[in-house]
Amino acid sequence: MPSLAGQVVLITGASSGIGEATARRLARAGARLVLFARREDRLAALARSLAPAGPPLLAVTGDITVEADRRRLVDAALEKFGRIDALVNNAGYGTRGPLELVPVELLRRNFETNVFSLVALTQLVLPHLRAQRSGCIVNIGSVAGRIARPLSSVYDSTKHALEALTDGLRGELQPFGVRVTLIRPGFILTEFADTAHRASEPILENAGPYAPYLGGFRAGYQKLHRIAGVPDDIAQLVARALASDCPAPRYAAPLHAKIFLGLRWLLPARLFAWLVRLRT
């Protein structure tokens, strides 16, 4: 069983939420971390809070959608630690709104962050993992990668794409000893909802014929707060996957995520679609 202590782990989106909690948990377990995100102040504060007691780490400020930043991240990790053992592909955000009204450019932008740039970074890391015949890719998917909801199909489709990419990659890398897993968080209290709201405000404020349904959608989100998980629920799963010789293909947390995924699997498609339809 690979020990977490000493593993060199790259975490994207480490400046808040699930990425930050993952950094804290892995640092406590002795992993050597390379933290990546755009907000320099947040990364620096996290690095300061981990550094004095913990193993050595590196914070790299950058935008995952920028090729030069991705290269700089991988080069900096190799220069500092001489190797990479794992990549946690966590950076992401959501765009909301009725598909009819979402400018295709915003759809493209969401895919650029959540899918294309994630793949491009993975492609930079993989030659090193393959050469050492070990390592792990952990993709942070979502329950939304299995269950697409009205007014959320843009974000949900990025996570559906990630499911397929992860499954394909897992088989491709198996002969090289590189493990690949997907984690499906349910609703977790982070900055995600606020960021999604900001990214989607212009669409939601001009929702036209869909406007009467927004209240029901928002109320649904409010209800989710009562069963929400915390970022460390997901960090625990990342740690478990990285410490396993043979991680599960998929993990889910917290409990409501497992229940929703179970219902999606169990219920006839029409009944499930009725459950997740728009309501006023």
Ligand SMILES: NC(=O)c1ccc[n+]([C@@H]2O[C@H](COP(=O)([O-])OP(=O)(O)OC[C@H]3O[C@@H](n4cnc5c(N)ncnc54)[C@H](OP(=O)(O)O)[C@@H]3O)[C@@H](O)[C@H]2O)c1
């Ligand atoms: N919270 C949930 O309910 C939930 C549920 C299912 C899945 N997820 C997934 O979990 C992951 C983490 O989200 P979270 O909930 O922890 O939200 P969050 O607190 O908003 O964190 C998102 C992270 O991604 C980073 N990021 C976004 N765009 C980036 C870019 N272009 N370049 C570099 N970093 C970027 C952000 O950092 P900067 O802004 O500093 O760049 C931030 O650190 C996402 O993939 C999300 O889809 C979340």
